Amino acid sequence: MDVGTARIGVASCDPDGILATPVETIKVTDGDPGWASELRRLAELVEEYDAVGVVVGLPTSLKGRETASTAMARSFATALTAGAPDLPVDLVDERLTTVTASSALHGAGRNTRKQRDVIDQAAAVVLLQAWIDSRHARR
Template structure:
């Protein structure tokens, strides 16, 4: 397991959830929800968070269908992530499977008594926590960096 803090991002149309972990990669915690409608402003905020947290990598949830295919949402995330990778270089950016994370986060918040209206502001952060926790577990299990690396276009 590589030592170092990581950031995780759950990209949505309206909001972008951000989570971080401790340098030992033990515990993922929510950071903030970035408004997502203004993509350039969101990218700038994520770049600022990368500067502040100094992660060894950023993992971004890639939405896939239940059968593993990719649709329009995945294409949108891939485009967003290519631009993010350019912005935060040389910090590596990786795409990881995020199937069911928002559903799992929503169920967890509901089970803990968070109302749906209030929950919207934190559900994306909770999904980012789940994405990061899953990526950390994958690396611990396999000894390999999780997901697929995003190449920075020249």
């Protein structure tokens, strides 16, 4: 998941853990304490896709320092873990995933200014695919 202040991009992978694909973009509800509506939708997606774990992007500065966005992502991951304690949650460095996703979409002829939802899903795909690839490289 690519967690932002306005949207959460969601991706999934095949059962063999080889290929990440976009799922949807969840709108973040202002004034929703504890991510309640977003977590309800994610619970539905976890069930629908038979998810065995969740990867949450951890945005840091280019120098690897934590930012306000980092704290928000950690807060989201904590809320997710509290709501689904049996579901493993991995926090993964997401530096430049949105830039990579936006460049790929632009290269494919997509107008990224008008398609923020698509960018968030694509960023989630980039993030999940990097996580998948790193796990395969360790084997």
